[in-house]
Amino acid sequence: MTLQTWWLYAFAVFLLSGTPGPNMLHVMTRSVELGFRRSLAAMAGCMLAIALVLAASAAGLTALLKAIPGAFEVLRYLGVAYLVYLGIKSWRADVSPEDPAGADMARRNSPMALFRGGFTIAISNPKLLLFAAAFFPQFIDPAQPKAPQFAILVGTFTVIEMFWYCTYALAGGTLSAHLRRPSVKRLFNRVTGSIFVGFGAALLTSRAA
Incomplete structure (x- = not known):
């Protein structure tokens, strides 16, 4: 892989x-609700899922799943169901002030729970496997060892993805200051819930290549 190819x-x-x-x-x-620092656990969960999917794609898992009839369809429906679940959960979220010391809230917003939530939403998108299978090979030089090139591609993807996570989280932290009023917070929850459902609908109508 040349430097020019890497820059591209x-x-x-x-x-x-x-x-x-x-x-x-x-x-x-997550950043709107809990702040930037607490959202780092959700970012870590998303990143681990993405790294695992990209590594699995590099190892040939995508080709294996394509060879199994209906495998991508099952994954796609699971992804749709989870996105719709998140949308409904956001739409119906309670906007009344919560007791930050409450045991239930502490359990739901623990670092491990936030990590699991981020991991689940990232791993539930089967299109990531197809993206890796279609996108990565375009930047691989077949005349050179593939493993180091895949490592560079995955590492670069991880750094850039994390940059955008932090950017969105910082934006969410800034936005949270304007969501103190329950009516405004309810509107925000319903807008984001609708967007999650929209993502699910888009995934539902898509087709694996």
């Missing part, structure tokens, strides 16, 4: 990762 890849990933999607929306909503 990095620029493409920068633009693609910056486009709002379920992961970015999830990180931003």
